[in-house]
Amino acid sequence: MELDVVELSRLQFALTAMYHFLFVPLTLGLSILVAIMETVYVMTNRPIWRQMTKFWGLLFGINFALGVATGITMEFQFGMNWAYYSHYVGDIFGAPLALEGMMAFFLEATFVGLFFFGWDKLSKLAHLAVAWLVAIGSNFSALWILIANGWMQNPVGAEFNPETMRMEMTNFFDVIFNIVGQAKFVHTVSAGYVTASVFVLGVSAWYLLKGRHIELARRSIAVASAFGLASALSVVVLGDESGYSASHTQKMKLAAIEAMWDTHSAPAPFTAIGFPNREARETHYAVEIPWVMGLIGTRSLTEEIPGINELVEEAEVKIRSGLIAYDALMTIRTERDETPADIRAKFEEHSDNLGFALLLKRYVDDPRDATEQQIAQASDDTVPGVAPVFWAFRIMVGLGFTFIAVMLYFFYRASFRGMQFPRWALYGAVAIIPAPWIAAELGWFVSEYGRQPWTVDGVLPTALSASHLSVMDLLITLAGFAAFYSVLFIIEMALMLKYIRKGPFEDVEETDAWTIRHEHRLRTHDGKDPFASDTAEPGSAPSSNTRHPGATPAE
Amino acid sequence: MILSDLMEFETLRVIWWALMGVLLIAFALTDGFDMGVGTLLPFVAKTDVERRIVINTVGPVWEGNQVWFILGGGAIFAAWPPLYAASFSGFYLAMFALLAALILRPVAFKYRSKRESAAWRAGWDRALFVGSSVPALLFGVAVGNVLLGIPFYLTDDLMPMYDGNFAMKFLGLLRPFALLAGVVSLSMLVMHGAAWLSLKAEGPLAARARSIGTYAGMIAAGSYALAGLWLAIGIDGFAIQGEVVRDGPSNPLYSTVIHGGSWLSAYAARPWIAVAPLMGFVGIALAVLGLRAGREVSTLLWSKLAIIGIISSVGLTMFPFILPSTVRPDSSLTVWDASSSHLTLFVMLVAGAIFLPIIMAYTAWVYKVLWGKVTEDDVTEHSY
Numbered sequence: 001m002e003l004d005v006v007e008l009s010r011l012q013f014a015l016t017a018m019y020h021f022l023f024v025p026l027t028l029g030l031s032i033l034v035a036i037m038e039t040v041y042v043m044t045n046r047p048i049w050r051q052m053t054k055f056w057g058l059l060f061g062i063n064f065a066l067g068v069a070t071g072i073t074m075e076f077q078f079g080m081n082w083a084y085y086s087h088y089v090g091d092i093f094g095a096p097l098a099l100e101g102m103m104a105f106f107l108e109a110t111f112v113g114l115f116f117f118g119w120d121k122l123s124k125l126a127h128l129a130v131a132w133l134v135a136i137g138s139n140f141s142a143l144w145i146l147i148a149n150g151w152m153q154n155p156v157g158a159e160f161n162p163e164t165m166r167m168e169m170t171n172f173f174d175v176i177f178n179i180v181g182q183a184k185f186v187h188t189v190s191a192g193y194v195t196a197s198v199f200v201l202g203v204s205a206w207y208l209l210k211g212r213h214i215e216l217a218r219r220s221i222a223v224a225s226a227f228g229l230a231s232a233l234s235v236v237v238l239g240d241e242s243g244y245s246a247s248h249t250q251k252m253k254l255a256a257i258e259a260m261w262d263t264h265s266a267p268a269p270f271t272a273i274g275f276p277n278r279e280a281r282e283t284h285y286a287v288e289i290p291w292v293m294g295l296i297g298t299r300s301l302t303e304e305i306p307g308i309n310e311l312v313e314e315a316e317v318k319i320r321s322g323l324i325a326y327d328a329l330m331t332i333r334t335e336r337d338e339t340p341a342d343i344r345a346k347f348e349e350h351s352d353n354l355g356f357a358l359l360l361k362r363y364v365d366d367p368r369d370a371t372e373q374q375i376a377q378a379s380d381d382t383v384p385g386v387a388p389v390f391w392a393f394r395i396m397v398g399l400g401f402t403f404i405a406v407m408l409y410f411f412y413r414a415s416f417r418g419m420q421f422p423r424w425a426l427y428g429a430v431a432i433i434p435a436p437w438i439a440a441e442l443g444w445f446v447s448e449y450g451r452q453p454w455t456v457d458g459v460l461p462t463a464l465s466a467s468h469l470s471v472m473d474l475l476i477t478l479a480g481f482a483a484f485y486s487v488l489f490i491i492e493m494a495l496m497l498k499y500i501r502k503g504p505f506e507d508v509e510e511t512d513a514w515t516i517r518h519e520h521r522l523r524t525h526d527g528k529d530p531f532a533s534d535t536a537e538p539g540s541a542p543s544s545n546t547r548h549p550g551a552t553p554a555e
Numbered sequence: 556m557i558l559s560d561l562m563e564f565e566t567l568r569v570i571w572w573a574l575m576g577v578l579l580i581a582f583a584l585t586d587g588f589d590m591g592v593g594t595l596l597p598f599v600a601k602t603d604v605e606r607r608i609v610i611n612t613v614g615p616v617w618e619g620n621q622v623w624f625i626l627g628g629g630a631i632f633a634a635w636p637p638l639y640a641a642s643f644s645g646f647y648l649a650m651f652a653l654l655a656a657l658i659l660r661p662v663a664f665k666y667r668s669k670r671e672s673a674a675w676r677a678g679w680d681r682a683l684f685v686g687s688s689v690p691a692l693l694f695g696v697a698v699g700n701v702l703l704g705i706p707f708y709l710t711d712d713l714m715p716m717y718d719g720n721f722a723m724k725f726l727g728l729l730r731p732f733a734l735l736a737g738v739v740s741l742s743m744l745v746m747h748g749a750a751w752l753s754l755k756a757e758g759p760l761a762a763r764a765r766s767i768g769t770y771a772g773m774i775a776a777g778s779y780a781l782a783g784l785w786l787a788i789g790i791d792g793f794a795i796q797g798e799v800v801r802d803g804p805s806n807p808l809y810s811t812v813i814h815g816g817s818w819l820s821a822y823a824a825r826p827w828i829a830v831a832p833l834m835g836f837v838g839i840a841l842a843v844l845g846l847r848a849g850r851e852v853s854t855l856l857w858s859k860l861a862i863i864g865i866i867s868s869v870g871l872t873m874f875p876f877i878l879p880s881t882v883r884p885d886s887s888l889t890v891w892d893a894s895s896s897h898l899t900l901f902v903m904l905v906a907g908a909i910f911l912p913i914i915m916a917y918t919a920w921v922y923k924v925l926w927g928k929v930t931e932d933d934v935t936e937h938s939y
Contacts, residue, residue, distance in 0.1 A: 065665035068618065069658040075628050079643025080650050084714050086643070090636025091895045095903055098633040101626035102910040109622045110914075110921055113615030121924050161896070163804035165713045166636070168896040333711070467644035468716045473724070477651045484655060488662060495669055 008474035009081040009466045012481065014448075016073050018441050019485050023067035025440050028142055028189050029196025029231075030060040031108075031135035036223060038131045042124050046518075047510045052216055053131070054119075055504030056200065061116060062495050066488060068109065073481075081474075085455050085465035091168045092158045092175060093148055100144035108137030142192070143185050150181020152456050153447070154249040160351050162332045167459060179245045184447075187238035190231045191443065194403050195436035197228025198429075201410060203500055205429035208421065213503050218419045225410035232403040239400065240296060250457060252382060253450040255308045258293055259283045259390045263307040267294025273394070276386045281309065308383055315356065316379040318458075322357030325350035326367050355459040362463045384452045392442040392449075399439040406432065559901035564802040565891075567900040571634040572877070572890045574907065576870045578630055582623035583694075583744070583862050585918075589617040591748015593660065593687025594741070596680060599752065599763040606680060607668065607934040612755035615925055617664060619918060621657070633903050637807065637893040638878055641715035645707050646697060648725035653693050660686030691744045692737040698869055699736025699782075700728050703790060704814065704881035709807060718882050732785055738778045743839075743862060745771035750842060750858040754851045755929050765846045772843035779835060779865060783819075786872075792818035793879040793887055800891060807892045812884040818872050828871040834864025 034057045041049030075097060078086050086094075111133045118127055151158075157174025158167045169175060201224045204217035259276035260268065261283070270293040274286030297305045306314075328347035332339045359378040360367035370378070410429070413421050451457055455465045592613050600606040613620075632639045643650055659682045667679035706718040706727075717724065749768020753761050796811040803809060822829055838861025845854030873879075875890040894900060 061665065062669075065661050069661045072625060072657055073654055075625060075632075076643060076650060076654055078632065079628075079639045080647055081644070083640040083644035084712075086632065086640035087636055087713055087715070090632055090639060091899050094629065094631075094633030094636055094639070094895070095899055098626065098629035098903060099906055101622060101629040102906060102914065105625060106619065106622045106910075106914045107917075110619035110918055113618055114921055114924065117615040118924065161804070164806050164896075169899045169902070172898070172902045467640075467647070468714065469644065469647055473647050476648065480651060480655065484658070488658075491662075491666065495666060498669075 003471060005469050005471060005474060006463050006466045008471065008478060009469075010462065012081060012474065012478050013077060015478075016070065016077065016481055016485075017448075018444065019489075020067070020070040020074055021440060021444060022437060022489075023063050023070065024142070025192035025195035025436065026063045026199060027060070027067045027138050028192025029194070030056060030063065030199070031131075031138045032193065033196050033200060033223060033227060034060055035128075035131040035135040036227070037220075038128050040223075042128045045514075047514050048215055048219065048506075051504050051506055051511075052220060055216070056220070057115065057131075058499055059203075059496060061112075062492065062499065064112060066492050069488075070485075081467055081469070082455070082465050083467035085460060088166045088460050088465070089151075089155075089158075089456055091166060092151060092155075095169070095172070095175070096144045096148040096151075100141055100148075104137050104140035104144060106137070108134050108141065111137065139189055142189050146185040146188055147176055147178065147181040149447075150178045150184050151175055152454075153184075153451060154178055154180040154245075155456050155459050160354055162329050162347065163336070165333075167456075180242070180249055183238055183241040183245055187235060187242055187443075190234040190238060191436065191440050193231035194228055194235055194407075195440065197224040197231060197407065198403065198436045199433060200224035201228065201406075202430045202433035205421070205426040206500075207503065209423065209426050209430070213506065216504055216506065218414075221410060221421075222414045222419070225407050225414050228403070229407035229411045232400070232407050236400050236404065239397070250451070251306055252308070252311050253384065253389070253446075254297060255306065255311060256384050256386045256389045256450055257393045257446065258305075259286075259386050260293070260305065260307045261309055263304055263310045264293075266298070266304045267291040267301045268297070268305050269293055270296070274390075276390050278383075278386055308386070312379050312383060315382040316375060318353040318356040319359065319375055319378055321350045322353035322355065323360075323367060323370075325354040326357040329354065330368075352458075355454070355456075355461065358464055359453065359461050362461070381453050384450050389446055389450045392445045396439045396442040396446065399435050399442075402432070403436065403439075559898045562901060562904075564897045564900075567897065567904060568801070568890050568894045570904060571630075571894060571900055572870070572874070574904075575627070575630060575634065576867055578623060578627040580863055580866050582620075582627055583866060584747075584859050585620035585623055586617065587691075587744045587862060588747045588751035589613040589620055590687040590691040591744040591746070592751060593683045593748075594691060594745050595748050595752065595764060595767060596687075597684055598767055599760055603673075603676065604931055604934060605760050606676075608756055608760060608929050608931065609752065610664065610667065610683070611929045611934050612752060614664065616921065618661065619921065621661070624657075630903075634895050634900060635877065635888075635893055636895060637709075637713070637715075637805065638888050641705075641707055641709075641878055641888065642697075642701075644715060645705055645717055645724070646700075646728065649693060649697070649728055652725075653690055656686045656689040656693075658686075659683075688741065692741045695737035695740025696728060696733045698740070699733030700730070701878060702736070702786065702818065702869070702873065703730060703732055704793065704879040704884075704887075706882045707878075707880050708883035708886040711808070713806065713808070732782070732790065735778055735782050735785065739775060739782060739865065742771045742775040742778060743865060746775055746839070746842060746846075747855075747858045747862060749846060750855045753846060753849070754855055757928050757930065765849065768846045769843050772839050772846065775861070775865075776836060776839045776843075779832075779839075783832065787817065787819050790818065792816050792820065793876050793884060794820075795875070795889065795891075799875075803892065805892055805894050805896070807886055807888050810885065810889070810892055812879070812887045812889075814879070814881065814884045821872050821874065825871075828868070831864050831868035831871050835861050835868060836864075838862070838864055 034053055037049055037056065038053040040046075041053055078093075111130045114122065114130045115127075115134055118130060122130065155167070156178050157169060157171040159170050160166070161168045200220050204220040204224070207213045207217040208221075258268075258271055259274060260271070261281045267290075269288040269290045271283060272287045272289055274283040276283045291301070294301060294303070294305065297303075325347055328343045328350070331343050332347060335343075356378075357367045359381060360370045360374060362381075363374045363377065364370050406429070409425065410421070413419070413425070453461050453463065455462045592609060596606065596609050600609045628639075663679040663682040663686060667676055667683070670676070707715050708718075709715055746768050749764045749771060752764035753768070756764065791814055794813055794816055796813050800810070838857050838859070841857035842854050842861055845857055876887060877890060877893060878888040880886040880888075895903075
């Protein structure tokens with residue numbers, strides 16, 4: 001990789017986006033979990049649920065601050081580093097970003113202050129409404145961002161305007177109801193819910209291992225495992241939906257994920273494991289599962305999924321068609337209204353492939369001057385890095401199924417085994433805390449790296465999208481972001497760990513007073529409170545709460 | 556979609572030009588006082604409790620306020636893509652400095668009181684000061700540069716290009732007139748922050764804020780007057796030559812622009828726009844008097860009037876230009892040739908007409924809940 005402005009801009013975008021996405025999934029999921037906990041509090045009036053809300057809310061707040069701050073970078077960076085992209089597709093791409101500000105970001109940012117400052121200023125119900133508005137705002141945010149991203153993957157509802165030299169919106173509803181955007185939205189927010197569930201589960205497991213905050217930890221596990229199980233299933237189902245839509249919209253990405261070099265007769269097998277080799281155009285040591293790929297990709301036994309080699313041939317045809325459009329465009333640009341009708345017609349006929357002609361701009365200033373060899377090279381460029389996408393996808397899917405298993409296990413123990421968790425399982429829950437982040441980052445990698453060489457699939461090549469900047473500009477900001485973000489990350493982690501170690505503030509007197517008042521209806525059929533610590537004797541619940549060693553004194 | 560034909564392209568463009576101004580003004584009115592307060596922090600607060608009071612006057616609201624800026628960026632992207640592309644990449648390193656400041660600020664608000672250590676807190680106080688004063692200054696510098704014109708041009712493919720190397724791009728922005736515009740915006744927002752503190756804080760803290768705010772107001776009035784004088788005698792304006800096509804395609808290269816004459820000739824052509832600078836001066840004068848007399852609510856309102864007047868005076872003076880080019884004036888972006896398509900402007904207008912009133916309603920509700928002075932008792936019980 002040479003250090004030119006485009007590559008450095010890509011690197012910077014990737015780093016800042018992936019960094020931003022360290023905070024986003026937890027915000028998406030934890031906002032909902034906190035709102036659920038507060039709902040239970042408002043419905044039962046039980047103080048421990050308020051303490052849970054405040055504790056997880058505090059961790060949410062630490063994470064939220066960096067999510068918001070690093071999100072600003074993302075919005076600015078399109079204009080700063082991708083000026084031609086912003087000009088070329090801003091007419092469509094800008095709209096969901098502005099809508100995100102109006103519908104979502106305002107909601108979450110305005111109410112998050114009240115969530116933390118409003119406990120004494122608002123009624124219980126009003127505060128609960130605030131908590132839900134923060135959660136809804138965060139999730140709406142994801143909706144609009146993924147509609148924008150979905151359009152980059154599957155640019156519908158737009159066409160090229162030769163007079164303004166850019167893509168313009170032709171149908172707003174096509175843009176917002178883009179199947180790729182919708183599937184990605186549910187897939188992504190579900191991944192966020194899994195992240196938060198694994199986080200709450202892991203931290204609670206750590207408290208149980210330490211014998212601290214047992215009541216709070218058990219209740220948290222009950223909520224997190226139920227919510228996490230549903231979400232983990234949803235991630236996989238909607239991931240499958242994404243795969244199905246990709247077989248129609250992004251055939252090359254799908255072929256790269258599968259390292260499928262040649263078109264296989266239907267139904268195609270799924271390569272579980274193998275070593276893709278780009279030079280040889282084959283996958284070594286491939287372990288194939290018959291039929292599965294065809295079923296996932298086409299939901300049929302007869303439809304073929306095209307392989308990479310066939311798609312490269314198609315790309316070459318599209319480049320030649322794009323060159324006709326480009327040639328007509330140059331005439332339209334100089335003649336404007338005097339353009340002969342046949343040239344206009346020629347342009348209309350081939351304009352869908354204009355983007356393919358622009359792939360040649362990497363090699364020649366005027367695509368029409370391209371040699372046969374350059375056309376072949378540009379066709380070959382339409383293949384993304386196969387091995388990285390292949391492996392990233394498999395690790396992500398493996399982790400996705402692991403989360404289902406983990407959530408299922410904890411849900412089962414929490415619901416049917418009286419909240420008894422073996423120590424090995426608790427250690428396991430702590431150990432997998434980082435896994436959902438890894439899965440989420442890999443998912444983005446598959447989606448965005450797999451879209452190369454395009455910023456907007458089939459419309460605008462990445463090589464053309466960047467701003468007119470110098471390498472020095474990029475080196476300065478890259479170094480700045482790297483240093484600044486590293487420091488913030490260290491501070492964030494230190495604060496998170498500090499507040500996790502410190503644990504929730506449990507107002508023991510308040511909890512006891514409540515428990516005494518409601519003792520008569522707390523006894524279950526076996527006379528035990530399923531959430532109480534094991535040392536507690538039935539009937540003596542009030543005092544038992546004060547016993548566990550880690551209960552935090554007043555702050 | 557046929558619905559979009561209900562409004563003419565020309566009308567939509569003017570509305571979106573005005574909305575861009577409304578968003579910038581809303582940002583300056585709300586986030587402006589947080590930035591003023593952050594800039595005042597080291598000068599008005601002497602103890603940790605006082606510093607916490609200062610921070611808590613804006614603690615629950617700064618986050619929502621900042622969204623006006625983010626929405627402003629998003630709206631420019633959606634409604635004026637060529638402006639977004641040319642200005643954000645052209646001000647590259649300045650934008651980076653702004654970003655760093657804007658990232659520092661949220662983090663400083665949230666993390667400052669999470670530890671007792673005095674060094675930790677002092678560090679975040681500095682971050683708050685920098686994160687507030689640098690953007691307040693840079694916004695003015697950017698506006699000053701736009702008035703002077705930017706050394707950019709568009710290729711035939713409409714790719715924005717720049718003259719000059721990277722060092723010039725940041726240092727080149729620090730031209731004397733632009734710095735003067737920076738002084739206007741910084742002092743204006745400090746005055747605004749002082750008016751806010753006077754409303755939300757009590758005792759010696761509020762008195763110190765009022766005293767500094769008085770001086771800031773006088774500096775704002777003086778520098779604003781000086782900038783006007785400079786525009787009258789020392790700076791060339793821009794004008795579209797020949798017939799002005801108001802509903803043509805958004806291609807800046809289709810029009811011819813000359814660099815020369817004066818921006819202030821707009822006041823001869825449209826005398827009513829003199830209302831804007833007048834509002835600016837009257838607002839500052841009454842805000843300064845209010846600060847001296849210790850009036851609270853009315854002072855904040857006068858300060859808002861001043862901000863509305865000053866910001867709209869820039870837009871009205873330049874109309875229809877939004878980003879003039881010095882190196883190839885024909886590349887200049889104007890209201891008539893740098894917008895989104897007819898359909899996008901219409902769709903976004905419908906969305907804005909639905910959501911902006913809702914946003915204003917719930918923002919007003921939040922301010923109502925938080926109404927009242929922030930006292931020592933408040934900050935010892937709550938975070939930040």
